[in-house]
Structures are given as C-alpha cells and as structure tokens.
Amino acid sequence: MPVLLRASIGYLSRHRWQSALSILGIALGVAVVIAVEIANTSALRAFDLSLETVVGRTTHQIESASGQIADARYVELRRHPDHTVAAALRTGSPVIEASVRIAGGTFQLLGVDLLSLPRFAGPSVEVTGGDLTRLLHESRTLLLNAQDLERLGIALDTPLSLQHGDQTQEVRVIGAISANQPGGLAGFAIADIATVQEITARPAVIDRIDLTLTPTAAATLAERLPQDLRLVAAAQRSESLRQMTRAFQTNLTAMSLLAVLVGGFIIYNTMTFAVVQRRQLFGSLRTLGATRAQLFRLIMSEAMLFACIGSALGLAMGILTGWGLVQLVTRTINDLYFALTVRELIIAPLSIVKAVGVGLLVTILAALGPALEAAGAQPRDLLREHSLERRGQQWVRWLGVLGILLAASGWGLAQIPSRSLGLGFVAILTLILGVSLCVPILLRLFAGLLARAAAVHGPLAAVLAARGVASSITRTGIAAAALTVAISSTIGVGVMIDSFRNSLIVWLDGTLQSDLYVAATSETGNRADGELPAALAERLRALDGIAELSLARTTRVETRAGDVWLIGVSPSSVTARGFALRHGTATDLWSRFEAGELILASEPYAYHQRVNVGDHIEFFTARGWQQLEIGGIFRDYGSDAGLLAMARTRYIELWDDLAISSLGIRVQEDADQNRVFAEVRSITEQFDVPIQTSFNEQIRVESLAVFDRTFAITQVLRLLAVAVAFIGVLSALMALELERRREHAVLRATGMTPGELASLILTQTSIVGLVAGLIAIPLGIVMAQLLIEVVNLRSFGWTMEMSIPAWPLISGLLLAWGAALLAGIAPAKRAAREDLAPALRSE
Amino acid sequence: MVPGTPALRVHDVHKVYPEGDGKSEHRVLEGVSFDVAQGECVALLGRSGSGKSTLLNLLAGIDRPDQGSVEVMGQPLRRLGEPALTLLRRRQIGFIYQFFNLIPTLSVTENLALPLELNGTTLRRGLPRIHALLEQLGLERRAEAFPDQLSGGEQQRVAIGRALIHEPALVLADEPTGNLDVETGEQILELLSALFAGRRQTLILVTHSLTVSAIADRVLTLEHGRLVAADRSLAW
Structure with a gap:
C-alpha cells in the first residue's frame, strides 16, 4: 500500500467519530433519497399492476357520458345490426368495479363476465378449491388471489364481512385464483357482474365495456357508436390517472434532495477539518516532493471512501425505512387520488443508481473545495498555523457575494412566468443555496457585533465565545449554513402548510353551507359520485324541521380535454355562498348560472386547462358535443384533478340523468339538529343502499384529518433534514473542540472550571444556533411564499392566502437553538473532561 | 497557612506511563522529593524526556502522582478534588508556557484580564492593574493588539x-x-528577574538551558526521572 494512503487511513481511523459522522451524514441523505424513490416507484408499480390487471389485454373501452351503461344497452350493442359494432363487442367483456374492504384488506372488486376471465388473469388462469360456476349460481361469492388468502388468513367457504362505503355485507370466498401475470391478481376480488351490482346496489348497470381492437376496427367503431357512448384508448386512461400523482411525487423528490444538500455541508465540513488538521503533514509532504495532484487525489480518495461507505449504509437504511414511507405515500394517494394497495417494495436499479449518484456527486462537490485548497497552497502556508483558517476568512466574503448573486438568481427564476414545476424547484434550491452561502459572513458579522457589545458591557467569557465563533468561521459558518437550510425548510414548509390549512378552513366554512349532508358512497377518489335512491329527497323534504334541501349530482364527464368531474347543483338560497369565487366573474353570474348558460370551473381545472372566465368548454353529452361558457373560477381544495359546476337542471337536460349523489340539508333555526339528524338517518337506513349521513362539522373534521395525513410525509422529511443538520452541527463542533483542545486546556489550567468551560462552548453553539435560526426565518418565509405561489400553483393549480403565524417561526428558532445546544453537549463534555497535561503539550 | 510553610513540598513522587504497546511501562519520575520556600526561585534542569514537564504538571495539579505527595502552600493536592484543584490553580498558581498559549481571540488586555475575571474582578475594575503591569512589561502600546499581531517575545x-x-x-x-x-530569550529572562525581584512569589522554572537556570536561587537537576543534584555547582 502506498505510504501516502497508509498515512491517510491512519488519520481517518484516529478520527473515527469525525469519519463516522461524515459517513452518517451521507448515509442519511442517500437514505432519504432512496426511501422516497422506493415509495414512489412502489406506488407507481402497484398502480401499473392494478391497471394491467384491470385493463388486461384491453386496447379500448366503451364508456358512457353518464359514467354507467345499462345492461340492456350492452345487450343491444352485442346484437347491433351493424356487423362491425357487433363484432367489436364480441372481443370484450362488460366490467363493473368497486373498492371494498375484506378481512381488513383493501380490494378492487371486479365484476366481469366469467367467460372472459382469462382476459384479466391471463390465458392459463387456475382456480383452486372451488367450482367457478358457483359464482354464477350463488349470491355474494368471490374469488381471491391465493397469496391474499394466505396473508389475511381467509379460509374458503367461510362467511366474511365485506365493507363497501359504510355498509357491511356478508360474502364467501369460494376459490383461490392463480394468474400467470405480474402481481397474480393480488389485491383483486373477482366476482360475477350480478354479484358486484348487488353489493354496490347498482342494479342492471355496468361501468364500461373492455375491448381488444385493431386500430382500424377501433376507428370504425368510434364512428358508429351511439351519441351517448364513446370509445377511449385504454392507454390514454392509464396515463391520465398516472399524471394525477406526478406532481405529488415530484414534491417528495424535491424534499429528499434538500436532505442531500444539508448532507453536503457535513461532507464539506469533514473534509475541511481533515485538511486543517493535517496542514503540517501536507506541508511536510509537499516539501518532501509530493505533488499537488497527489495531495488532491489523496483527499478526494478519502471523500470517495466516505461516499461509498455512506451510500451503502444509506441504501440499507433507505430500504429499511422505505416501507414506512410507502404507507404514507399510498395513504395520501388513497385520500386524494384513487384506491391503491402496495404489496411489495420495488427497489429499481435506477433508483439505487440515482441515490448513490446523488450521494457521490454531492460528496465530490463538497470535497472539491478543501482538496483544491490543500493542493493549491504553498508548503510554507500549510506549515503555518491557521493559514487555512485565515484564507477561509477571506473566502467568506466572496462566498457572501456569490451567495447574494445565487439568491437573486433563484428569486429571478421563480418570477419567470412558466408552468414548469422543475424550474420552480430549481429556483427554490438556488435561493436556498445562495442564502446558505451568505450565512458564514452574516454569522461572523453578528458574532463580531456581539463580541464588541460584550467587550464593553459583558463578561470576558461572552467575548471569548463570540470571538471564538467568528475566528473559526470555516467551521462554525458551515454548521450554521447546514442548520439554516434545514430550519428554513422547516419554517417554509410549516408556514405553507399553515397557510394552506387556514385557506382550507375558510374554504370549508364557505362551502359547507348546509347543516347536514347525505351522500351516496363514493366509488372513486374522494368525490361523492354514487346515486341516492330517487325517493329519498322527497321523503326528507317532508321531515319536520327541514328548512331547505340542495341537491347535487357528481359524476365524471367527457370534454374535449379529457375526463373531468362535474357537479350539477340545484340552486338554493346558499348556492352562491357555497362557491368561493375568484375576482373577475361574468356579469349576472348567478342568474345565468341558474338558467344554465354559464358554468363554473375550479382553480385547478382553470390552471391545468389554461381556461378563464369567458372561455368555452365542450362536453360530450347525451345530446352529442355541447359548448358551455365559463362564468367564474372558484377555489376548490377537494381535489387537484379539477371540477366543473353547472345548474342541475342544465345537467339533466344534457345527460338525461336524474340521479342525485348528495343532498345538503339546512335545518330550521328553531329545530333540534340532533333530532333531525336521527330522523334523516332512520330514513336513509330504510333504503338498501350504502348512504352516508354527516354533520357539517364531521365533514370539516374529516377533511382536515385528510389534510394532516397528506402532509405527514412532509413532516417526516423535514425532521430528517433537521436530523442531518444536527449531525452537521455536531460534526462541526466536535472538529472545533479538537482544534481548540489546547486553548481549552490553557483556560482550564488558568482556573476555568469544567462547568465554566462547558458553558463557554454551549454559548458558542447557542450563537451558531440562534444566528442560523434568525437567518432561517426570513428565508423560510420567502420559501413559503415560493412554495405557495410557484410550487403549489404549478403542482396542483391551487392558490391560497399566505398567513404567517408566529408559532412556526418561533418553533423554528427554538429548534435551531435546541439542535445546536444539543449538538454542543458532547463537545462541551469532552472539553470539560479533557486530560490537561497532554492537551497542553500538543503543538 | 502557617508562616514558614514551604510554598512547595514534594515527597517521594513516582509517575509511570504505559508504553505504546500497553504491556510495558515508562518510569518518568522515581522518588522525587524536594521543598521550595516561599519567594524562592528554583530551576528544574534536565534533558528532554527527563521528567521535568511531568513534574511541573504534578506541581500544578494538572496530573496526579502514582505514589508520593505534593503540597502547594501547605495544601496536599492528593486530598483535593477537581473543583478544588481548579480553584487552587485559579487563585494560587500562574502558568508560563513555552508556546505562550495566549487565547488568540482575546486582545492583550483581555488575555491579562482573564485570570482576574475568573477570580471575580471585572475587566473594568482590573484595568488599572492591567495597565500598570503592561507598563512593566513594556507592552503599553500593544494593549489592544491580538496575539497573532505580536512577535514571539511580545507574546511571551x-x-x-x-x-x-x-x-x-x-x-x-x-x-x-x-x-x-x-x-x-535573554530579554525575557531579564524581565522575569526584574519582576520577581520585588515580589514574594515563588517561581519554578523548567528548562534544559544552563543560561536560563542562572537566574534561579537554586537548581534541581532531573535525570531519568530522579533528582540527581540540588546544587548549582552540580547542575547538568
């Protein structure tokens, strides 16, 4: 082994804790990246598998404008006099779907024509333990995947409870299905169409007809289908579903990169320390004839060694924590987008390459500075004490200038009128990086002022602490910068979440104008798109104590730009108040809305489809394509997928759909709400369909709970960034303590007690923490502003009022101080317990 | 303290350090005994590795002997815990190091104020004393300078x-x-002699130089951890 390398390994093993902290810093950064990658990839893979299963070999699907097709229509199509249509229909199968829970597991209940089962499960599908024909003859019988049966401990032919919406029903699993396709139908319950119609209380309807068509056959069929039916390419449907979660996943990736950025500071700190500590050794080596290139290679090799060990450790940590993160991600996808169950972790080679690549790249960038510094210095400089620190002190000024330029560029990038989410994140990261480069000079300035004030009025210990911070700026500045980045992201995200929550509360208060709500259980996503029994509204209206009923029908409809949620509302005295409209509506909005001339578009819809008041949207209706004008844009935090609203009378006219999905009930002021609620509930229970009845307040609470669950993953990532920063501060302070070993020993020899020395060190760490916290506050507020105005808008199309509550700012400052103080405890203890004799001898 | 009590009493002090391999040991001091009267200036003379610095650390309570006892101003150090030793150093002992060991972040005035402040005298109250001493040291014009702005002699x-x-x-x-x-070096020795001439303070001077030891009242010579001579004429 070359002597230089031996010297290097000897040094690293002597400074084990410093090396360990550096490795841990890299490991945590890489772990966060890989965990987020695994969570995203696993969720996407589960989504793809479920799509593959549902879609099977289907190339196209027939859907109706109203979202469901009557059984009779299907039979009509199969017997269509046009041979092309009838032949196309023979390639497929009718399908009805629902999301259910069986024995504690979430399943996609798929009602299919059993003769076409191989289309879903593959050609060599096997059913063990049961007779398939029982599915046809026996009510409420299902097939489940063999692995799911084992996982949930379900025995064949035993009664099980199936939960659909808030209704529980008894079913039996009569056989285990094994399919020769990826996923093996995991997460699916297969039943006959009639069974699913019975369970979901949707008699005589199907959701769609799946077909396998050639492009020519598809083109011909599309032309010949009746006006209210349309042919959709299966791939297009999958892609639009996948698009829904893309922004959410991009946001997670950006948060994980923040942890890596903080990790970069630790590596920089460790490598600087490694250079400073060995300045004399490097000086001697240079005088002995070692070249600059050799020294450079030596330091970079050490950094790469850290990076390799850290990345390997990070991969292991990330994979271990990936499962927890997957649960958080899928919970949010379930809450906001669609039902999804992830059964396996996908560790894609590309994810590993990405995470390790990020770790190595950040390490190389972070180590480059110290390596160039050591290689570029003259031997006499290296031999001179503090020459590197002195040079670092000069660099701090230039770093500040570069930081201001970067921060300004970041701010400028955010102002570019673009819709690119990537550019938005680049802007924020540039801004953060810029401000973090300014932290050392700001810290030196603050510590200098503090020292000056303490020199006049305060004790010498305060002068010593403040000047100590300023004089070791290459060490303390880096620690403060790492802490600033982590804390500012905590504050920024905290303020954004708070602003969002406040806007959501205001929106919910405005939207939930009724006292009670009755809704048909949702089949998809978070919209109440089921059907309430036709007689329900009239029976409720007759109840004593009801002031007013507002009816709504929610369904997915087709527009030229794709599927969209549409709500048809029957105007009531509170309709206008129920929509939080943005400024700039059409004239006579409400009268024209009620007349069916105008529709309303939600903010996300308007943003994503680039439409505004006065623009027209073309709908595929039972009357063919129909154009309607947008009269106003309203806030809607219910979904980022977009929502359109129109008068229910107009909706009925266009879609021939008299169904009601939800009912808002305003109770008379003098009536007892609880009594009315109980009576409403007793009426809804008389119908054999799943119906949800809720108080206004219950919906509010549940909505806020969903909101909090959505941001749970963000909280976890923020805490991880703070954890990495904590390691950064600890690493910097440990290095500082080692560098100051002799100075501390002199203080102790002069009569300073261990306690006084420890409090001196803790004062120094407090200065670092408080300055980092103080800088993090304005940076966090700017970050919050960009997250609200750039990231949220570009990701989801939502706008919101920014509110800056005191708590996230105070807690950020306290967190910075607390983290620094906590990180200071170990170095302070070490310094206080230091053996004085060797420390005084060291030179 | 009883009048006439020696400033220092060192009795049969032994100190052993384990060798690098952890198995063998190095006997740094072996049965060292001597007394130093108050106001006396004693030079501890010896080659590198003779145990001088170890002995100095034992006298200051920075290190503890494996055997034997050290008394400073009548106080046996063995009986003192770490807090008491710290207080003893703070009040009774002053240190001068080969490498100066000034606090780089404190000015000359502040470096001088440090022991005062540790003993409860604020910088402001201690200023007259600091200025007077700076004048004696010939540093009155360097009062606000920082250690890295001073020459080696000034730092010392x-x-x-x-x-x-x-x-x-x-x-x-x-x-x-x-x-x-x-x-x-000669200037520093002159300064030391002048400063101690008018005081009742005891000075222990560790050195390997005969020239330096010349300013002492008495010379103790250490060789391989043993006191071999306690007389100027026997000095190494």
Whole structure:
C-alpha cells in the first residue's frame, strides 16, 4: 500500500467519530433519497399492476357520458345490426368495479363476465378449491388471489364481512385464483357482474365495456357508436390517472434532495477539518516532493471512501425505512387520488443508481473545495498555523457575494412566468443555496457585533465565545449554513402548510353551507359520485324541521380535454355562498348560472386547462358535443384533478340523468339538529343502499384529518433534514473542540472550571444556533411564499392566502437553538473532561 | 497557612506511563522529593524526556502522582478534588508556557484580564492593574493588539503578565525561552528577574538551558526521572 494512503487511513481511523459522522451524514441523505424513490416507484408499480390487471389485454373501452351503461344497452350493442359494432363487442367483456374492504384488506372488486376471465388473469388462469360456476349460481361469492388468502388468513367457504362505503355485507370466498401475470391478481376480488351490482346496489348497470381492437376496427367503431357512448384508448386512461400523482411525487423528490444538500455541508465540513488538521503533514509532504495532484487525489480518495461507505449504509437504511414511507405515500394517494394497495417494495436499479449518484456527486462537490485548497497552497502556508483558517476568512466574503448573486438568481427564476414545476424547484434550491452561502459572513458579522457589545458591557467569557465563533468561521459558518437550510425548510414548509390549512378552513366554512349532508358512497377518489335512491329527497323534504334541501349530482364527464368531474347543483338560497369565487366573474353570474348558460370551473381545472372566465368548454353529452361558457373560477381544495359546476337542471337536460349523489340539508333555526339528524338517518337506513349521513362539522373534521395525513410525509422529511443538520452541527463542533483542545486546556489550567468551560462552548453553539435560526426565518418565509405561489400553483393549480403565524417561526428558532445546544453537549463534555497535561503539550 | 510553610513540598513522587504497546511501562519520575520556600526561585534542569514537564504538571495539579505527595502552600493536592484543584490553580498558581498559549481571540488586555475575571474582578475594575503591569512589561502600546499581531517575545511577555496579574503565590514556567531566539530569550529572562525581584512569589522554572537556570536561587537537576543534584555547582 502506498505510504501516502497508509498515512491517510491512519488519520481517518484516529478520527473515527469525525469519519463516522461524515459517513452518517451521507448515509442519511442517500437514505432519504432512496426511501422516497422506493415509495414512489412502489406506488407507481402497484398502480401499473392494478391497471394491467384491470385493463388486461384491453386496447379500448366503451364508456358512457353518464359514467354507467345499462345492461340492456350492452345487450343491444352485442346484437347491433351493424356487423362491425357487433363484432367489436364480441372481443370484450362488460366490467363493473368497486373498492371494498375484506378481512381488513383493501380490494378492487371486479365484476366481469366469467367467460372472459382469462382476459384479466391471463390465458392459463387456475382456480383452486372451488367450482367457478358457483359464482354464477350463488349470491355474494368471490374469488381471491391465493397469496391474499394466505396473508389475511381467509379460509374458503367461510362467511366474511365485506365493507363497501359504510355498509357491511356478508360474502364467501369460494376459490383461490392463480394468474400467470405480474402481481397474480393480488389485491383483486373477482366476482360475477350480478354479484358486484348487488353489493354496490347498482342494479342492471355496468361501468364500461373492455375491448381488444385493431386500430382500424377501433376507428370504425368510434364512428358508429351511439351519441351517448364513446370509445377511449385504454392507454390514454392509464396515463391520465398516472399524471394525477406526478406532481405529488415530484414534491417528495424535491424534499429528499434538500436532505442531500444539508448532507453536503457535513461532507464539506469533514473534509475541511481533515485538511486543517493535517496542514503540517501536507506541508511536510509537499516539501518532501509530493505533488499537488497527489495531495488532491489523496483527499478526494478519502471523500470517495466516505461516499461509498455512506451510500451503502444509506441504501440499507433507505430500504429499511422505505416501507414506512410507502404507507404514507399510498395513504395520501388513497385520500386524494384513487384506491391503491402496495404489496411489495420495488427497489429499481435506477433508483439505487440515482441515490448513490446523488450521494457521490454531492460528496465530490463538497470535497472539491478543501482538496483544491490543500493542493493549491504553498508548503510554507500549510506549515503555518491557521493559514487555512485565515484564507477561509477571506473566502467568506466572496462566498457572501456569490451567495447574494445565487439568491437573486433563484428569486429571478421563480418570477419567470412558466408552468414548469422543475424550474420552480430549481429556483427554490438556488435561493436556498445562495442564502446558505451568505450565512458564514452574516454569522461572523453578528458574532463580531456581539463580541464588541460584550467587550464593553459583558463578561470576558461572552467575548471569548463570540470571538471564538467568528475566528473559526470555516467551521462554525458551515454548521450554521447546514442548520439554516434545514430550519428554513422547516419554517417554509410549516408556514405553507399553515397557510394552506387556514385557506382550507375558510374554504370549508364557505362551502359547507348546509347543516347536514347525505351522500351516496363514493366509488372513486374522494368525490361523492354514487346515486341516492330517487325517493329519498322527497321523503326528507317532508321531515319536520327541514328548512331547505340542495341537491347535487357528481359524476365524471367527457370534454374535449379529457375526463373531468362535474357537479350539477340545484340552486338554493346558499348556492352562491357555497362557491368561493375568484375576482373577475361574468356579469349576472348567478342568474345565468341558474338558467344554465354559464358554468363554473375550479382553480385547478382553470390552471391545468389554461381556461378563464369567458372561455368555452365542450362536453360530450347525451345530446352529442355541447359548448358551455365559463362564468367564474372558484377555489376548490377537494381535489387537484379539477371540477366543473353547472345548474342541475342544465345537467339533466344534457345527460338525461336524474340521479342525485348528495343532498345538503339546512335545518330550521328553531329545530333540534340532533333530532333531525336521527330522523334523516332512520330514513336513509330504510333504503338498501350504502348512504352516508354527516354533520357539517364531521365533514370539516374529516377533511382536515385528510389534510394532516397528506402532509405527514412532509413532516417526516423535514425532521430528517433537521436530523442531518444536527449531525452537521455536531460534526462541526466536535472538529472545533479538537482544534481548540489546547486553548481549552490553557483556560482550564488558568482556573476555568469544567462547568465554566462547558458553558463557554454551549454559548458558542447557542450563537451558531440562534444566528442560523434568525437567518432561517426570513428565508423560510420567502420559501413559503415560493412554495405557495410557484410550487403549489404549478403542482396542483391551487392558490391560497399566505398567513404567517408566529408559532412556526418561533418553533423554528427554538429548534435551531435546541439542535445546536444539543449538538454542543458532547463537545462541551469532552472539553470539560479533557486530560490537561497532554492537551497542553500538543503543538 | 502557617508562616514558614514551604510554598512547595514534594515527597517521594513516582509517575509511570504505559508504553505504546500497553504491556510495558515508562518510569518518568522515581522518588522525587524536594521543598521550595516561599519567594524562592528554583530551576528544574534536565534533558528532554527527563521528567521535568511531568513534574511541573504534578506541581500544578494538572496530573496526579502514582505514589508520593505534593503540597502547594501547605495544601496536599492528593486530598483535593477537581473543583478544588481548579480553584487552587485559579487563585494560587500562574502558568508560563513555552508556546505562550495566549487565547488568540482575546486582545492583550483581555488575555491579562482573564485570570482576574475568573477570580471575580471585572475587566473594568482590573484595568488599572492591567495597565500598570503592561507598563512593566513594556507592552503599553500593544494593549489592544491580538496575539497573532505580536512577535514571539511580545507574546511571551503577555504570557508572563497573565501568569502574574492575579498575584499567585506560585508561578510555574515551562521552558519560557524555549521558543524564542537567543536575544529575545535573554530579554525575557531579564524581565522575569526584574519582576520577581520585588515580589514574594515563588517561581519554578523548567528548562534544559544552563543560561536560563542562572537566574534561579537554586537548581534541581532531573535525570531519568530522579533528582540527581540540588546544587548549582552540580547542575547538568
């Protein structure tokens, strides 16, 4: 082994804790990246598998404008006099779907024509333990995947409870299905169409007809289908579903990169320390004839060694924590987008390459500075004490200038009128990086002022602490910068979440104008798109104590730009108040809305489809394509997928759909709400369909709970960034303590007690923490502003009022101080317990 | 303290350090005994590795003997815990180091104020004493300078000032001219002699130089951890 390398390994093993902290810093950064990658990839893979299963070999699907097709229509199509249509229909199968829970597991209940089962499960599908024909003859019988049966401990032919919406029903699993396709139908319950119609209380309807068509056959069929039916390419449907979660996943990736950025500071700190500590050794080596290139290679090799060990450790940590993160991600996808169950972790080679690549790249960038510094210095400089620190002190000024330029560029990038989410994140990261480069000079300035004030009025210990911070700026500045980045992201995200929550509360208060709500259980996503029994509204209206009923029908409809949620509302005295409209509506909005001339578009819809008041949207209706004008844009935090609203009378006219999905009930002021609620509930229970009845307040609470669950993953990532920063501060302070070993020993020899020395060190760490916290506050507020105005808008199309509550700012400052103080405890203890004799001898 | 009590009493002190391999040991001091009277200036003379610095650390309570006892101003150090030892150093002992060991982030005045402040005298109240001492040290014009702005000789003068400012009974100087050129070293020795001439303070001077030991009232010579001579004429 070359002597230089031996010297290097000897040094690293002597400074084990410093090396360990550096490795841990890299490991945590890489772990966060890989965990987020695994969570995203696993969720996407589960989504793809479920799509593959549902879609099977289907190339196209027939859907109706109203979202469901009557059984009779299907039979009509199969017997269509046009041979092309009838032949196309023979390639497929009718399908009805629902999301259910069986024995504690979430399943996609798929009602299919059993003769076409191989289309879903593959050609060599096997059913063990049961007779398939029982599915046809026996009510409420299902097939489940063999692995799911084992996982949930379900025995064949035993009664099980199936939960659909808030209704529980008894079913039996009569056989285990094994399919020769990826996923093996995991997460699916297969039943006959009639069974699913019975369970979901949707008699005589199907959701769609799946077909396998050639492009020519598809083109011909599309032309010949009746006006209210349309042919959709299966791939297009999958892609639009996948698009829904893309922004959410991009946001997670950006948060994980923040942890890596903080990790970069630790590596920089460790490598600087490694250079400073060995300045004399490097000086001697240079005088002995070692070249600059050799020294450079030596330091970079050490950094790469850290990076390799850290990345390997990070991969292991990330994979271990990936499962927890997957649960958080899928919970949010379930809450906001669609039902999804992830059964396996996908560790894609590309994810590993990405995470390790990020770790190595950040390490190389972070180590480059110290390596160039050591290689570029003259031997006499290296031999001179503090020459590197002195040079670092000069660099701090230039770093500040570069930081201001970067921060300004970041701010400028955010102002570019673009819709690119990537550019938005680049802007924020540039801004953060810029401000973090300014932290050392700001810290030196603050510590200098503090020292000056303490020199006049305060004790010498305060002068010593403040000047100590300023004089070791290459060490303390880096620690403060790492802490600033982590804390500012905590504050920024905290303020954004708070602003969002406040806007959501205001929106919910405005939207939930009724006292009670009755809704048909949702089949998809978070919209109440089921059907309430036709007689329900009239029976409720007759109840004593009801002031007013507002009816709504929610369904997915087709527009030229794709599927969209549409709500048809029957105007009531509170309709206008129920929509939080943005400024700039059409004239006579409400009268024209009620007349069916105008529709309303939600903010996300308007943003994503680039439409505004006065623009027209073309709908595929039972009357063919129909154009309607947008009269106003309203806030809607219910979904980022977009929502359109129109008068229910107009909706009925266009879609021939008299169904009601939800009912808002305003109770008379003098009536007892609880009594009315109980009576409403007793009426809804008389119908054999799943119906949800809720108080206004219950919906509010549940909505806020969903909101909090959505941001749970963000909280976890923020805490991880703070954890990495904590390691950064600890690493910097440990290095500082080692560098100051002799100075501390002199203080102790002069009569300073261990306690006084420890409090001196803790004062120094407090200065670092408080300055980092103080800088993090304005940076966090700017970050919050960009997250609200750039990231949220570009990701989801939502706008919101920014509110800056005191708590996230105070807690950020306290967190910075607390983290620094906590990180200071170990170095302070070490310094206080230091053996004085060797420390005084060291030179 | 009883009048006539020696400033230092060292009795049969032994100190052993384990060797690098952890199996064998190195006997640094073996049965060292001597007394130093109050106001006396004693030079501890010896080659490198003879145990001088170890002995100095034992006298200051920075290190503890494996066997034997050390008494400073009548107080047996063995009986003192770490807090009491710290207080003893703070009040009774002044240190002068070979490498000066000034606090780089404190100015000359502040470095001198440090022992005062540790003993409860604020910088403001201690200023007259600091200024007077700076004048004696010839550093009145360098009062606001920082250590890295001073020459080696100036730094050592500040270190001497810091060791004397709180008027400790015992001053321990470890090779005070070891890091200086000959001329500056001589100036420092003159300064030390002048400063101690009018005081009742005890000075223990660790050195390997006969020239330095010349300013002492008495010379103790250490060789391989043993005291071999206690007389100027026998000095190494």
